Amino acid sequence: MIVAEQKPIGEILKKLPEVEKLLVLGCDTCVTVCLAGGEKEVKVMCSAIRMADKKIGEVTGFSIERQCDREFFKEIEAVVKESDAILSLACGAGVQMLSDYFEGKLVIPGLNTHFIGSNEGAGYWLERCLGCGDCMLDITGGICPKTRCSKGLMNGPCGGSENGMCEIDPLNTECGWYLIYERLKKLNMLQNMMTNQPPRDWSRAHDGGPRKLLREDIQP
Amino acid sequence: MEESLLIIYCSEGGRKALQKMSSEGFRLPSGVCTFELPCTGRINDVMLMETLQNGVRGIFVAGCREENCKYLDGNKRALRRIKRIKKLLSDAGIEGKHIEMQTFGPDEGKRLYSAINDFAGKVGVS
Numbered sequence: 001m002i003v004a005e006q007k008p009i010g011e012i013l014k015k016l017p018e019v020e021k022l023l024v025l026g027c028d029t030c031v032t033v034c035l036a037g038g039e040k041e042v043k044v045m046c047s048a049i050r051m052a053d054k055k056i057g058e059v060t061g062f063s064i065e066r067q068c069d070r071e072f073f074k075e076i077e078a079v080v081k082e083s084d085a086i087l088s089l090a091c092g093a094g095v096q097m098l099s100d101y102f103e104g105k106l107v108i109p110g111l112n113t114h115f116i117g118s119n120e121g122a123g124y125w126l127e128r129c130l131g132c133g134d135c136m137l138d139i140t141g142g143i144c145p146k147t148r149c150s151k152g153l154m155n156g157p158c159g160g161s162e163n164g165m166c167e168i169d170p171l172n173t174e175c176g177w178y179l180i181y182e183r184l185k186k187l188n189m190l191q192n193m194m195t196n197q198p199p200r201d202w203s204r205a206h207d208g209g210p211r212k213l214l215r216e217d218i219q220p
Numbered sequence: 221m222e223e224s225l226l227i228i229y230c231s232e233g234g235r236k237a238l239q240k241m242s243s244e245g246f247r248l249p250s251g252v253c254t255f256e257l258p259c260t261g262r263i264n265d266v267m268l269m270e271t272l273q274n275g276v277r278g279i280f281v282a283g284c285r286e287e288n289c290k291y292l293d294g295n296k297r298a299l300r301r302i303k304r305i306k307k308l309l310s311d312a313g314i315e316g317k318h319i320e321m322q323t324f325g326p327d328e329g330k331r332l333y334s335a336i337n338d339f340a341g342k343v344g345v346s
């Protein structure tokens with residue numbers, strides 16, 4: 001899922017325009033799971049804005065299934081029409097989709113979007129994928145070197161790996177390539193460590209503007 | 221409502237301390253409402269923020285002593301949530317709204333009484 005966190009409340013309050021009607025819009029998917037922008041966070045945000053000394057007439061809270069999918073915007077057309085600005089508690093994709101759909105309506109981002117990651121435990125999320133467009137997890141035993149190795153090395157580990165930890169932060173950051181080595185050992189696939197991986201194919205990664213994915217069989 | 225103070229207490233240590241307090245003849249200041257929860261761990265951000273927004277000036281939470289929570293660590297969780305909400309209120313520059321949590325043993329009626337009175341004084345409810 002997409003992992004995000006709320007911007008500091010002081011920064012949000014500073015960004016908010018002094019409007020008559022403000023809509024705080026949550027997203028019920030990724031950012032609900034990472035406790036940044038779901039229904040509960042919308043309620044807390046609305047209360048905070050109402051109590052803060054802001055010149056905003058009316059604050060309304062609402063949350064939809066997904067902000068990155070236009071099909072869910074229909075249900076809020078009326079409430080958006082009534083509002084002068086929207087504070088979106090979705091990830092960057094959601095904020096942009098919202099701004100596209102309701103062109104002419106000011107949309108303010110309430111979150112900082114961080115990464116594609118996993119839920120590791122209560123209140124703990126870990127980055128797992130950079131969206132490189134060229135997945136190699138079959139070779140590395142299901143652990144991504146591009147993400148988990150601090151240097152994104154395609155062939156590792158480097159000389160900075162010690163006792164399973166990475167030299168950039170030996171107390172808190174595991175060496176991605178150490179994890180890969182241990183996993184491959186369990187899988188009886190250590191020979192993969194001996195295969196030289198070619199440099200990354202950057203044409204599939206973030207290159208030349210936003211990447212697009214089109215499926216002809218699904219197109220109208 | 222504007223002058224009010226809400227005491228949220230758990231049905232274990234908090235309640236017993238309140239009972240002890242009244243059995244010893246100490247009375248709650250006027251303008252104070254009480255609300256019982258099975259455990260202070262039931263407290264959440266929405267509950268606290270909406271209560272304050274609806275006009276309550278201060279919320280005082282009375283839970284069990286740290287090592288005595290019937291539900292293991294509900295009181296510690298509540299302490300952490302309250303710390304976060306206090307920071308939110310101060311970062312947002314929201315003035316005149318207060319939250320505090322303290323933990324009590326069942327026999328600490330007098331200490332609960334003075335804690336509530338100190339808090340009421342700070343919040344401006346007497």
Ligand code: SF4
Pocket residue numbers: 002027028029030031065066067068069090091092093094095
């Ligand atoms: S808008 Fe962002 S947070 Fe919401 S569902 Fe889409 S990707 Fe997930």
Ligand code: SF4
Pocket residue numbers: 128129130131132133134135136137144145146147
């Ligand atoms: S190899 Fe690429 S697609 Fe696969 S997990 Fe790593 S970043 Fe994500």
